[in-house]
Amino acid sequence: MKTIKLNTVKPDIFSESEISGSEIWHKNICFEKGNTYLISAESGKGKSSLFDFIYCRRNDYSGEILFDEQNAKTLSYTQKKELRSNHISLVFQGFRLFSELTAMENVEIKNRLTNHKTKKQIAEMFEQIGISQKIDTQLSLLSFGQKQRVAIIRSLCQPFDFLLLDEAFSHLDETNYTTACSLIIDQVEANNAALLVASLGEPYKFKYNHKILL
Amino acid sequence: MLTWKLLKKNLSVPQLVGYVFAGFVGLTIILFGIQFYADTRPLYSSNDSFLNPDFLVINKKVSVLSNLSSSMITFNEKDVDDIKKQPFVKKTGFFTSSKFGIRASASSSTFGGFYTEMFFESVPDEFIDVQSEDWTWSEEQNYIPIIIPRTYLTLYNFGFAQTQGLPQISENIVEKINLKVTVYGNGKTKIFDARIVGFSDKLNTILAPESFLKWANVEFGSESAPNPSRILVETYNPSDPLIAKYFGEKNYEIADYRGNTGKAAYFLRLVIISVLIIGLIITLLAISLMLLSISLLIYKNKEKLENLILLGYSRAVVAKPYQILGLSLTAFIFTLAFIVVLIIRNFYIKKISVLFDNPEIESNIIFTFSIGFAILLIVCAVNALWIRKKVNETAK
Incomplete structure (x- = not known):
């Protein structure tokens, strides 16, 4: 998948006045593979909605989202499964981790599907991001910041053309998000993927080709 | 299996024990009724084969x-x-x-x-x-x-x-x-x-x-x-x-005298049909209990199901642990019921075989087994389809 195009997309829940000034809602925009995008907005402007639409979790919007030329709303169930396993990876704002599994199992449950990383590679990522001591700890016992890093590792355990980060560093201090960013940059470059970073305004440690106001 | 570790969360053991118990009672009654009828039928249907009934x-x-x-x-x-x-x-x-x-x-x-x-x-x-x-x-x-x-x-x-x-x-x-x-x-x-x-x-x-x-x-x-x-x-x-x-x-x-045996056979049939109906009702109730229990389980694990699907898991894979659960329990119930029926049969068959040499006794077991197996297949199919439907509804 090379591009994601948004043609006059507008969430059903937003009125015209709420989206005035947005560079994405009700506009035509194209995200291309290989580029890095910062999507900044205040709370409540629809960052998570945007990623939900692209991830095909919701379709309560007008306009159209095209993956290359395929309309997102026409994707079959199997195509969505394929999209989420091989083309788009998303770090959810709410993590969507499983509290009854350990940190490692949370990553494995994704990797088992894709067989993208070896167990050793996963352990290295835990090491690199600074939570290797928590690898076998049950997730419910981890702090928000630690959970956030588990979610980031999980999102990297699949091939992707687009990596979407939905406020993925909100609970991390600068030291921690710096190491997380370098891990992400490595993986994005390895995949020659596009990176879409949604944040409240903080640019973190990425070099952007485009900065877009939502 | 990680998905099972996740999805067994909120599993209600008492409900499943209830299903096993009720299902066992129901199925045993049905299989016993059929087996008993098959074993005693020759006693009642034997008539003057050499004397025209007219x-x-x-x-x-x-x-x-x-x-x-x-x-x-x-x-x-x-x-x-x-x-x-x-x-x-x-x-x-x-x-x-x-x-x-x-x-x-x-x-x-x-x-x-x-x-x-x-x-x-x-x-x-x-x-x-x-x-x-x-x-x-x-x-x-x-x-x-x-x-x-x-x-x-x-x-x-x-x-x-x-x-x-x-x-x-x-x-x-x-x-x-x-x-x-x-x-x-x-x-x-x-x-x-x-x-x-x-x-x-x-x-x-x-x-x-x-x-x-x-x-x-x-x-x-x-x-x-x-x-x-x-x-x-x-x-x-x-x-x-x-x-x-x-x-x-x-x-x-x-x-x-055949008129009297005819009446006895008629009442025997009536009793057995009533017993079969009761067994069937208990079995149906047991199945509803299981379906309800699994629906509840799926509902309680709704979020996990959705997350698995968002990770790229297919609905079939998500439904499978529940289907296997239902299938194993049902197979267990069937095996148990069949064994118990065989044990009970051992007690009465000795009496019956004295009264009537029944060359078809072996095939009668197979007949009951087939009926039980058919019930097993139907229950498993209903169970599997129901779970799949519930999973699809939960994780659209």
């Missing part, structure tokens, strides 16, 4: 006065003509009695020996429906086939054998005993081989082929024929109400 045997009621004169219990020409005139009568036949001495003896290593004076009667061959090679006699033949009343055997098995500590014997065994029949009269004696080839509920007499009796009555007989005490009547329709009315008015009796 035939009735008529006799006069024996009363206190009847020993004053034999004419009170025999049919004279006028009686017979009157019966022949009835619209429901197609044909009549008479019993031929032996008018010579008969002595029967048997020796067997198992049952010891016996010796008895006896008699023969015969009815026209057309009233008898046995395989022709069994029920024939000619002058050169030294072997006589015999039919005895089934009540004789019942009397022996449940009256005599039990109280005397003798072994109970089945019809099949009786049919294998070789008898020696000595016929004498007119200063002549002849010994024949004989074997019991059938049992009758309707005819309370010892039957030999008519050709034998006619020949022997001439050869050994001395007296002239008395009036018949019993008449065979072939009817157009044995359930015709006119029949009971006519014979009732005449104070004649219709011998038909």
Whole structure:
């Protein structure tokens, strides 16, 4: 998948006045593979909605989202499964981790599907991001910041053309998000993927080709 | 398996135990009902295979006065003509009695020996429906086939054998005993081989082929024929109400023990059907309990299901742990129920096999097993489809 195009997309829940000034809602925009995008907005402007639409979790919007030329709303169930396993990876704002599994199992449950990383590679990522001591700890016992890093590792355990980060560093201090960013940059470059970073305004440690106001 | 570790969360063990228990009770009742019916059916459906059901045997009621004169219990020409005139009568036949001495003896290593004076009667061959090679006699033949009343055997098995500590014997065994029949009269004696080839509920007499009796009555007989005490009547329709009315008015009796077994069989069937319905209701309730329980489980794990799907898991993979759970529980219930039915069957089958040699016993188990297996498959299919539907609804 090379591009994601948004043609006059507008969430059903937003009125015209709420989206005035947005560079994405009700506009035509194209995200291309290989580029890095910062999507900044205040709370409540629809960052998570945007990623939900692209991830095909919701379709309560007008306009159209095209993956290359395929309309997102026409994707079959199997195509969505394929999209989420091989083309788009998303770090959810709410993590969507499983509290009854350990940190490692949370990553494995994704990797088992894709067989993208070896167990050793996963352990290295835990090491690199600074939570290797928590690898076998049950997730419910981890702090928000630690959970956030588990979610980031999980999102990297699949091939992707687009990596979407939905406020993925909100609970991390600068030291921690710096190491997380370098891990992400490595993986994005390895995949020659596009990176879409949604944040409240903080640019973190990425070099952007485009900065877009939502 | 990680998905199972996740999805078993919120599993209600008491609910599943409830399902196993109720399902076990229901399925056991159903399988037992079927098995019991299959095992006992031959006892009730055995009838006079050699006597056409359209035939009735008529006799006069024996009363206190009847020993004053034999004419009170025999049919004279006028009686017979009157019966022949009835619209429901197609044909009549008479019993031929032996008018010579008969002595029967048997020796067997198992049952010891016996010796008895006896008699023969015969009815026209057309009233008898046995395989022709069994029920024939000619002058050169030294072997006589015999039919005895089934009540004789019942009397022996449940009256005599039990109280005397003798072994109970089945019809099949009786049919294998070789008898020696000595016929004498007119200063002549002849010994024949004989074997019991059938049992009758309707005819309370010892039957030999008519050709034998006619020949022997001439050869050994001395007296002239008395009036018949019993008449065979072939009817157009044995359930015709006119029949009971006519014979009732005449104070004649219709011998038909099969009517009673028919009623018993009918009630047995009724009881078994009721039991099966109860078993079916319990099973259905158990299945609903399981379906509800799994629905609840899926509902409680809704978020996990959705997250797995968002990770790229297919709905089939997500549904599988629940389907396997339902399938294993159901298979467990089936196995348990089948084993219990086999154990219970062991208790009663010994009793039944004494009364009736049942060559189809083996296939009866297979029949019950097939029914149970069919139920198992249906339950598993319903269960699997239901879970798939619930998963699809939950994770759109």
